[in-house]
Amino acid sequence: MLTIVFLFCLLVHLFQGVLFPGFSLLSFAPFFAVCCMKTTLKSTLWLAAISGFCVDLLSDDPIGLHALNYTMISSIFYSLRWRFSFEEPVHLGLYTLFISCSSTLLQLVLLFLFDKKVPTGGTWILVDLICMPILDGIYALVFFSGPLLLWQQLRYRWLIYCLRTKKKKRFSL
Numbered sequence: 001m002l003t004i005v006f007l008f009c010l011l012v013h014l015f016q017g018v019l020f021p022g023f024s025l026l027s028f029a030p031f032f033a034v035c036c037m038k039t040t041l042k043s044t045l046w047l048a049a050i051s052g053f054c055v056d057l058l059s060d061d062p063i064g065l066h067a068l069n070y071t072m073i074s075s076i077f078y079s080l081r082w083r084f085s086f087e088e089p090v091h092l093g094l095y096t097l098f099i100s101c102s103s104t105l106l107q108l109v110l111l112f113l114f115d116k117k118v119p120t121g122g123t124w125i126l127v128d129l130i131c132m133p134i135l136d137g138i139y140a141l142v143f144f145s146g147p148l149l150l151w152q153q154l155r156y157r158w159l160i161y162c163l164r165t166k167k168k169k170r171f172s173l
Contacts, residue, residue: 002047009031010027029136032044036077049067052068052069055070061114066107072106080095089148089149093138096139104128
């Protein structure tokens with residue numbers, strides 16, 4: 001399941017740059033949320049570093065900046081995973097929203113440390129600090145929680161169907 005989530009996030013990251021170059025979205029935020037909820041701390045940190053390295057290869061920021069950001073955010077939010085439930089769709093969206101907002105703030109600090117000029121005007125606060133994390137939460141809710149909820153419902157219905165047909169076959173003999 002983590003492989004599918006990773007590949008989907010990577011695909012979204014690639015198409016985001018090609019189809020919507022002015023639209024910034026932290027495409028790996030739902031992946032970090034799923035990793036924090038489903039894996040151990042060691043696995044979460046490794047997966048965050050690998051995904052950060054993939055983003056570093058495709059960006060013009062200093063190499064290792066995204067890997068450092070994603071690893072630090074994953075280590076911080078791993079301790080908060082018990083407050084959120086993976087089975088609840090809204091929880092994954094909110095967890096992703098918090099991860100995205102914190103990652104944006106940490107990215108600003110890291111870019112400042114590497115002496116990159118970052119515009120921090122009123123539009124930056126509105127777009128990157130408020131709107132982008134909300135869109136990341138909606139992105140996680142629609143593309144990750146929705147299919148997960150649908151899969152759980154289908155699995156439950158299939159189980160009920162199998163139990164009913166097994167019960168009918170037992171009585172028809």
